Each structure stands twice: as C-alpha cells, then as structure tokens.
Amino acid sequence: MQKTLFELVNEVQDEVTFIAFLSALHKDRQAHADEWQQDSIDSYLEAAADWGQESVDGLIHYEKPDNPWKRCAQIMYMGKIYE
Known part of the structure; x- marks a missing residue:
C-alpha cells in the first residue's frame, strides 16, 4: 500500500527521506x-x-520537531494546504 504524503512527511528523518518526500510532493x-x-x-x-x-x-496543535529535515519537510507540506 502506498503511503500518503502526510505519512511521508512525518517519516522524514534525514537527507534520504527528505528527498523521497520531495519526490512524493x-x-x-x-x-x-x-x-x-x-x-x-x-x-x-x-x-x-x-x-x-x-x-x-x-x-x-503543532509541536515543532528538533529534526531540521523533518521541519523543512513540514514547512514544504504546509505550503500545499496553508491559506
């Protein structure tokens, strides 16, 4: 089963998973x-x-992560939905 974009953004931990997230985005x-x-x-x-x-x-309802890769991915994800 393919993961959702939301699931992928929450799995970002490092450069490799960040790049995988960018591809999915x-x-x-x-x-x-x-x-x-x-x-x-x-x-x-x-x-x-x-x-x-x-x-x-x-x-x-949002706790900023310590991991900068995850934080960057979250910012990019929110660019999709933030008004």
Missing part, C-alpha cells in the same frame, strides 16, 4: 493539483514561508 502536485491551495510556485513558496514563520515557536 512533486508527484502529488502532478496528480492532485486540484487539492492544492496554491496555483503557482510564488503562492506556494509564500504560503510555506508564512506557515513556517507562524509556527517557528510551535502552535497549539
């Missing part, structure tokens, strides 16, 4: 563009950066 965009809040690279990067800034100290 790319495939998700190609296959499910209608599920993305952002329709351009500009809006995607803006959303990712905005969420990253908002969550720099954690959020009510």
Whole structure:
C-alpha cells in the first residue's frame, strides 16, 4: 500500500527521506493539483514561508520537531494546504 504524503512527511528523518518526500510532493502536485491551495510556485513558496514563520515557536496543535529535515519537510507540506 502506498503511503500518503502526510505519512511521508512525518517519516522524514534525514537527507534520504527528505528527498523521497520531495519526490512524493512533486508527484502529488502532478496528480492532485486540484487539492492544492496554491496555483503557482510564488503562492506556494509564500504560503510555506508564512506557515513556517507562524509556527517557528510551535502552535497549539503543532509541536515543532528538533529534526531540521523533518521541519523543512513540514514547512514544504504546509505550503500545499496553508491559506
């Protein structure tokens, strides 16, 4: 069974798993563009950066991980859905 993008982002621990996540993120965009809040690279990067800034100290339902690879993957994942 293929893992979801959400499952993959939570499994990121190192460079190899981060790159695997990036590949899955790319495939998700190609296959499910209608599920993305952002329709351009500009809006995607803006959303990712905005969420990253908002969550720099954690959020009510989000505990910032110590692992920088996982944190970067989470920021990129949130660029997909953050408004």
